Amino acid sequence: MPSPTPELEISRDQFVWEFSPNMTPVATVQPGAVIRVETNDCFHGQVTSEAITADIIDLSMVNAATGPIAVEGAEPGDSLLVELIEINPGTQGAAMIIEGWGQLIDQVKAPVTRIFRVEDGVVHMNDRVSFPTRPMVGVIGVATESETLANFHAGMHGGNLDNSLHGPGATVMLPVRQSGAMLAIGDMHASMGDGEISGTGVEIGGDVLIRVNVLKKQQTRWPVTQLADSWFTHGVTTGDLQEAIRLACEEAARLLVDQWGFTMEDAFIFLSVAGDVGIAQSCHPCPGSVIARCSVPKIAACPTPFKELASR
Amino acid sequence: MPSPTPELEISRDQFVWEFSPNMTPVATVQPGAVIRVETNDCFHGQVTSEAITADIIDLSMVNAATGPIAVEGAEPGDSLLVELIEINPGTQGAAMIIEGWGQLIDQVKAPVTRIFRVEDGVVHMNDRVSFPTRPMVGVIGVATESETLANFHAGMHGGNLDNSLHGPGATVMLPVRQSGAMLAIGDMHASMGDGEISGTGVEIGGDVLIRVNVLKKQQTRWPVTQLADSWFTHGVTTGDLQEAIRLACEEAARLLVDQWGFTMEDAFIFLSVAGDVGIAQSCHPCPGSVIARCSVPKIAACPTPFKELASR
Secondary structure (H helix, E strand, O other): OOOOOOOEEEOOOOEEOEEOOOOOOOEEEOOOOEEEEEEOOOOOOOOOOOOOOHHHOOOOOOOOEEEEEEEOOOOEOEEEEEEEEEEEEOOEEEEEEOOOOOOOHHHOOOOEEEEEEEEOOEEEOOOOOEEEOOOEEEEEEOOOOOOOEEOOOEEOOEEEOOOOOOOOOOEEEEEOOOOOEEEEEEEEEOOOOOEOOOOOOOEOOEEEEEEEEEEOOOOOOOOEEEOOOEEEEEEEEOOOHHHHHHHHHHHHHHHHHHHHOOOHHHHHHHHHHHOOEEEEEOOOOOOOOEEEEEEEEOOOOOOOOOHHHHHO | OOOOOOOEEEOOOOEEOEEOOOOOOOEEEOOOOEEEEEEOOOOOOOOOOOOOOHHHOOOOOOOOEEEEEEEOOOOOOOEEEEEEEEEEEOOEEEEEEOOOOOOOHHHOOOOEEEEEEEEOOEEEOOOOOEEEOOOEEEEEEOOOOOOOEEOOOEEOOEEEOOOOOOOOOOEEEEEOOOOOEEEEEEEEEOOOOOEOOOOOOOEOOEEEEEEEEEEOOOOOOOOEEEOOOEEEEEEEEOOOHHHHHHHHHHHHHHHHHHHHOOOHHHHHHHHHHHOOEEEEEOOOOOOOOEEEEEEEEOOOOOOOOOHHHHHO
């Protein structure tokens, strides 16, 4: 199936460094709009060779998110639906070992930068190591309720969710807090492992083809993502991974109770036997957010959740 | 491809409750042997209806593991290779909410038992909720180096690894500590979600068809599992999930350095961009082990690890 033609392109020089409660849009679209969004790599073009390491770049300039885009009719209490149709990485990416970051930091010398070539769906690390791309976006979010959060962080507004499942085919539901929602997207990875243990994936610029829609008067507490065969909830904390898991499980149980009509007891048991707790971001130690997820498999015999979402 | 015919069957009345340094085998086989192992459900037949809840059963009688089986020629310093060829659950399973256990325990009344019917590869929870089986074994282990560990726990010897990927097609590598290795297997689940947040999957008896082999003079620190497209390492602690993740990442990096010839820096970066940190067991709060895993994708351009394993 050919990709739909975008009615709008947002260039990568229109971006924000943070999400806040009162954002000013660079464009306004109708629900159903297809948009091509150019994104900057997370280092904002600072890392062009392996000689450029984390200690000599400005690490406050990370995760520029292209936008914000206002969607007509998205009001507080609604959800913004962002369908990721295509994610097209560029041809050169970078990953890093950053002093003090990550599970293996005590076993290496830091800093280190590695440049990756990306071509025809393959990431080339060096002459003998290459692997398929798994393109995804790390940052996807909307205006916050009250805080101002740099794009380095994640929260109920989305932001730096760093979920490897945010690739082509995923639809991300974000709780609208400001009229228009104010969507912004960035931090593409040609590939990122679950957990992103050094704090970096194959960081790369590119473009993303999306379709936006509004789900009226329905909202989840945390961002929720729909895939072909399952839903994924998120839970975010500033460092406690077990608490992030608890939050993601709580959101998953809420879906089962509110949308599928489960009792809380049956939701708990169902998630234990059929839901998958997973890790989006757990680089540790690291000053960033810790992000867990929990899957809710779609079940043919149950009513369709978010009826308007399904029928769009 | 038809399954190979087992040369030996071990019945479910030959079992152990714990792994220790000096185990007495119920049978001895040659490397390459195919064996059918009958397993008890984790509650040892105590839970036959929804009226039988966790408070009225003996929770010290859990996770009986069938065996131990001695494998000729397996000596300390070697690895035992256990290929899971078939995992055949029975027809009725049970899951539970246990007082004080799991991420959602504060939102439910406990105890609760649910009985599941399992038929033709489908788990039926009730009239409207059913889902495909994902058969796997929770307990797979060998004699320990020095401790005696009840089958409720996991460790370097394996034990209650509760890894949902230990299903048909997986080959589990376990570090041999006692001559003959002393393999025992139990705690089958017709389905278990990653994390197993209530502490129970669809707990069920059944039988497992395995092939055992010995990898001479090669050993990993923690159990390592081979799937068709990746390896998985494990990290286990008594409660600290971040430390379990660190241990699993360390083992994954060791594979890349020792078997693929990576530098430690490249291993760290490769795992961050292409390895997946995951959760096997993270029921919390819970007195059991916390188990993380980390994947190492197979890469065509790299030398084959564990050469003897690949050529068996």
